[in-house]
Amino acid sequence: MIKPFLVALQFLTRLPVPLFSLPSEKTVGYSLLFYPLVGLMIGTLLIALGWLLRDAPPLVVAALLLTGWIALTGGLHLDGLADSADAWVGGMGDTEKTLAIMKDPNCGPAGVMALLLVLLLKFVTLHSLFIAQNWMVLLYATTLARTLIPLLFLTTPYVRRHGLGVPLVTFQPRELSIYVVTATPLVLLLITGLDYFWLILTTILTFLVLRFMMMQRIRGTTGDTAGALIEITETNVLLTAALLVPVNA
Template structure:
């Protein structure tokens, strides 16, 4: 049982990042069983925590080295690292979803077919540029406010990728998977609802303990964003796909960064 969870944790990093875990952990080169692939879902928030820790290391390192770098440049460095760590996987899902949503004309099958199309249309390019631009601007505002704050306050930024990946976990558990085969089927079949409650309660209590007002803003934003995105998926394609799951990560991160930039 321990080996299955250990393999699932490593597999979660393979699913969601480009961190070369296969060079570090030999078990990463082992073909996962459906049970292990399903359990990987349970460790998505941990992957988010590692990503968040890496992101805040950039401005903290620059501060420790006493380098005079503008907040806009720090935000650019953080955003580049963010995209690199995820390999652009979620941005790809966002691009495919944008093309499908705008080109599907409300038709479910046409929308699903467009998401399978590997080409990137103008709608996808526009959405990607706008999302990355807004992320950079929001990051600049957040870093400008908390760069002189105590180190523990940087946890506000860490919770952004954590909550985004928790919401994907929640989406997979509570929303039908559209396609009849693929990895999403394994994740859906093996999902464990008690883990969702564990992460939900743990994250909420920890955030509220650290900062009540800011946490209420962030958690409310996350809940509203999740509800709206889930509703859009159910209305258009009657469920979720890998592309819409990736898009939800990107959009949740954007919503939370904007909320932080206005609430700090």
């Protein structure tokens, strides 16, 4: 199973990954099983960066953490967020128009506003969490957000006939995916304790609301909406932690 893990790592991060041959579509589908693990790795690297910067001014640390976060993921999901925001506003309730706008590589005003809001919220919550030294929240944000992707493809039709998501949906190991989606939050709680249970509830609520919006507008999901799901979930988890999780958790 090492090759599906490397495919997931290559797709979700900008870390140098040695893939000596083009992966099969089955391998791409099985890579979904490792999305939570890659999320855990991203969170761990961000925590390590925060620890290295522990003596720097909090605002500087927050800015560098956010920069490192974007650099590590290549801004992949931010692109999906911007495309989805433009499509939802410009589509004006029409399914085909929404899907057409989503394919446009240009970023419109709605996309720019969505990017600015998400980055601003991440910045201020990172600042707050650094002051509180509440590092475990980063593990929840990055891991739970990527756990939702196999859940999304398990429960939601993929509406593009061609695209990066086709092999993921077609060759996704459904039974194993259910185990991974179920086990990941439990493992996080075992590591950190029940004080962070609110973050799991936030993740579930975010998924239900965004999936409802996807089904209402485009009757399924696309790669862009999956990316938007990751970004919005990460942001909501950080916000919930900054507002609700005790400082000494």
